[in-house]
Amino acid sequence: MSEASVSPVRTTCPYCGVGCGVNVQPETDGSFTVKPDKLHPANQGRLCSKGMALAETLDHPMRLLHPEIAGRAVSWDEASTEVAQKLKDITAKHGPDSVAFYVSGQLLTEDYYVANKLMKGFIGSANIDTNSRLCMSSAVVAHKRAFGEDLVPCSYEDLEQCELIVLVGTNTAWCHPVLYQRMVKAKKDNPSLKVVLIDPRRTQTADLADLHLAVKPGSDAYLYNGLLAYLADNGHTAAAFVAQHTENSEGAIEQAKISANDVVAVAEQCGLSVEAVSAFFTLFASTEKVVSVFSQGVNQSSSGADKGNALINCHLLTGRIGKPGMGPFSFTGQPNAMGGREVGGLANQLAAHMDIENPEHRELVQEFWQSPRIPQQQGLKAVDLFEAIHEGKVKAVWIMATNPAVSLPDTNRVREALEKCECVIVSDCIANTDTMKYADIRLPALTWGERNGTVTNSDRTISRQRPFVPAQGESKADWQIVTEVAHKMGYAKDFPYQTSLDVFKEHATLSGYKNDGQRCFDISVLSGLSREAFDALQPMQWPLKAADASAIETSDGSPEDYMETTRLFEDGLFFTPSRKARFISVTPTLPQSEASHEYPLVMNTGRVRDHWHTLTRTGISSRLSLHVSEPTVEISPQDASSRGLKDGDLLRVHNQLGELRLPAKIDQGLQQGNVFVPMHWNQQFGHSATVGNVIPSAVDPFSGQPESKHAVVEIEPL
Ligand code: SF4
Numbered sequence: 001m002s003e004a005s006v007s008p009v010r011t012t013c014p015y016c017g018v019g020c021g022v023n024v025q026p027e028t029d030g031s032f033t034v035k036p037d038k039l040h041p042a043n044q045g046r047l048c049s050k051g052m053a054l055a056e057t058l059d060h061p062m063r064l065l066h067p068e069i070a071g072r073a074v075s076w077d078e079a080s081t082e083v084a085q086k087l088k089d090i091t092a093k094h095g096p097d098s099v100a101f102y103v104s105g106q107l108l109t110e111d112y113y114v115a116n117k118l119m120k121g122f123i124g125s126a127n128i129d130t131n132s133r134l135c136m137s138s139a140v141v142a143h144k145r146a147f148g149e150d151l152v153p154c155s156y157e158d159l160e161q162c163e164l165i166v167l168v169g170t171n172t173a174w175c176h177p178v179l180y181q182r183m184v185k186a187k188k189d190n191p192s193l194k195v196v197l198i199d200p201r202r203t204q205t206a207d208l209a210d211l212h213l214a215v216k217p218g219s220d221a222y223l224y225n226g227l228l229a230y231l232a233d234n235g236h237t238a239a240a241f242v243a244q245h246t247e248n249s250e251g252a253i254e255q256a257k258i259s260a261n262d263v264v265a266v267a268e269q270c271g272l273s274v275e276a277v278s279a280f281f282t283l284f285a286s287t288e289k290v291v292s293v294f295s296q297g298v299n300q301s302s303s304g305a306d307k308g309n310a311l312i313n314c315h316l317l318t319g320r321i322g323k324p325g326m327g328p329f330s331f332t333g334q335p336n337a338m339g340g341r342e343v344g345g346l347a348n349q350l351a352a353h354m355d356i357e358n359p360e361h362r363e364l365v366q367e368f369w370q371s372p373r374i375p376q377q378q379g380l381k382a383v384d385l386f387e388a389i390h391e392g393k394v395k396a397v398w399i400m401a402t403n404p405a406v407s408l409p410d411t412n413r414v415r416e417a418l419e420k421c422e423c424v425i426v427s428d429c430i431a432n433t434d435t436m437k438y439a440d441i442r443l444p445a446l447t448w449g450e451r452n453g454t455v456t457n458s459d460r461t462i463s464r465q466r467p468f469v470p471a472q473g474e475s476k477a478d479w480q481i482v483t484e485v486a487h488k489m490g491y492a493k494d495f496p497y498q499t500s501l502d503v504f505k506e507h508a509t510l511s512g513y514k515n516d517g518q519r520c521f522d523i524s525v526l527s528g529l530s531r532e533a534f535d536a537l538q539p540m541q542w543p544l545k546a547a548d549a550s551a552i553e554t555s556d557g558s559p560e561d562y563m564e565t566t567r568l569f570e571d572g573l574f575f576t577p578s579r580k581a582r583f584i585s586v587t588p589t590l591p592q593s594e595a596s597h598e599y600p601l602v603m604n605t606g607r608v609r610d611h612w613h614t615l616t617r618t619g620i621s622s623r624l625s626l627h628v629s630e631p632t633v634e635i636s637p638q639d640a641s642s643r644g645l646k647d648g649d650l651l652r653v654h655n656q657l658g659e660l661r662l663p664a665k666i667d668q669g670l671q672q673g674n675v676f677v678p679m680h681w682n683q684q685f686g687h688s689a690t691v692g693n694v695i696p697s698a699v700d701p702f703s704g705q706p707e708s709k710h711a712v713v714e715i716e717p718l
Pocket of ligand 1: 013014015016017018019020043046047048049050051052176177178179
């Protein structure tokens with residue numbers, strides 16, 4: 001290591017949507033030390049266990065190092081020619097919708113942008129969806145319906161400025177640990193700050209809660225409809241705000257009263273005591289500064305979008321939005337789920353927060369891209385996409401940086417689909433994921449530490465991922481791989497990118513193209529960034545306003561040199577055609593699968609503290625595996641007692657879709673009739689099955705997000 005290269009590199013943690021800044025210090029022995037970035041606004045000097053262990057996961061023993069076709073190592077030229085030819089041949093014979101891309105919230109924004117452009121603008125299909133479909137697409141629908149655009153109204157500092165934090169369907173302590181640490185400190189600094197947790201499980205997050213509502217699984221919309229009715233009936237309406245800045249309040253309140261006309265009814269629907277519901281309603285009503293955090297427990301539901309809107313309705317009625325310390329706050333799961341949304345990575349979006357089914361948006365994007373075609377309808381969402389592969393309608397799929405053979409529901413059927421598919425292309429950094437087994441063409445991609453670009457976290461802060469190690473083997477950036485395929489397909493002039501900065505600048509330019517303020521997402525102030533300014537770019541939160549665009553060229557990367565951040569909705573203007581926020585009338589529905597005599601237990605899924613997704617990175621750190629070394633099926637003390645089970649008993653967890661074999665773990669935090677299985681483990685890590693084996697592919701009708709938090713199962717001792 002040369003003297004010149006020993007200063008720390010500022011980059012961003014690749015795990016969750018908190019988006020913490022890290023400083024990577026190269027050591028003289030060739031190793032690296034990872035420390036928190038004290039200057040990053042997301043973490044302000046904190047990191048969780050996963051972030052602290054990043055250096056241990058750098059040298060992966062199973063890196064994919066060379067392109068391969070049918071198991072044979074080939075040159076990049078041969079591989080990209082083969083991919084381009086397959087895509088061209090299949091679309092020529094069967095039409096553009098016979099191919100699909102399935103991408104990932106792990107991609108950088110630049111990767112996402114280029115993949116989306118190739119599929120939607122040049123292949124001419126909207127069949128590009130992302131694994132972010134599995135974690136936040138219901139929140140996207142809720143935002144778009146209420147605000148006219150997919151906008152998260154809060155910032156992390158709101159968690160410190162409020163007087164009440166309501167955590168709905170989130171085990172923040174384990175899934176967004178640094179934000180949990182910020183909440184712990186906020187409560188210590190302000191003892192009057194109250195925290196309410198709404199979650200069927202008593203998780204570690206409950207330790208911070210003044211009130212825990214262990215709701216019946218899936219009953220959140222009854223609770224929030226009840227709250228809306230309570231607020232309306234008891235004089236807690238911000239009348240002037242509602243009249244001036246919203247529409248359909250009366251319709252939503254009327255609908256809410258049908259499902260939840262008093263506290264007693266709400267308590268019964270949610271499986272709570274009347275006292276607990278009253279305590280929550282009273283606290284919410286009497287506290288002005290409320291932040292309502294919602295996450296996968298709300299989103300991963302067959303009615304996740306409605307649940308999100310039921311929650312947002314309560315903030316609209318009280319006018320608690322667009323001001324410090326208040327608002328609905330969706331925590332995203334992945335490091336760049338938000339960046340993917342910005343470039344249109346979902347099958348129903350276009351780039352720069354535009355809609356594929358809006359003719360004006362299509363025309364604008366097609367004109368900007370100078371593309372030959374653009375689809376008029378949305379493409380297949382994740383679950384439907386893999387079903388279409390199973391049915392033979394989609395004949396080629398290009399999977400980038402994700403592991404659908406583990407992470408999608410009904411994984412046995414997903415694996416069958418991949419087995420049957422005419423052409424499976426997988427770009428990844430790891431050679432032995434469960435999905436990679438099905439790949440006809442394997443393309444080695446860069447990973448964290450090698451990649452160079454941007455990500456956007458849960459509070460709309462764009463941060464840089466910077467490289468500090470050379471690419472291993474022949475790995476390339478995903479944007480570069482897609483660009484090379486686009487060239488081979490005949491689109492060289494339309495994909496002229498030499499660097500990720502070239503892509504970023506085009507993305508930034510498109511966000512401002514013919515944007516007269518009707519679209520909030522506009523980062524075009526960054527479209528003229530020099531290489532030096534991009535390299536030095538500091539974390540910055542949109543919306544951005546140019547204070548002095550000419551200063552960009554000479555900036556040392558400090559965003560205050562050339563832009564101002566404004567608080568979303570502080571002017572009371574939203575991004576619907578009327579510029580008013582919309583109340584959505586919600587009719588609550590319960591989960592699609594009901595416990596029965598045959599399958600009497602409700603199974604919930606989620607993360608453990610120290611692992612990430614399908615373990616491909618965290619699974620190689622022995623330190624991270626100490627916390628939870630093996631998957632278990634967690635059961636309530638009552639169910640264990642009635643079935644004569646004890647900790648460690650090997651159980652068969654099964655339903656009509658498949659089975660898992662797991663040791664029992666008795667957990668005091670579970671209600672009787674509920675079980676919990678973590679989501680991470682899979683065949684790559686020596687397990688015969690993944691939890692997706694027993695999760696049905698029921699989805700939300702608006703978002704297409706699967707109901708991963710609710711399957712019904714039976715357990716039996718083996
Ligand atoms: Fe990384 Fe999330 Fe932990 Fe921050 S909280 S260090 S982003 S895993």
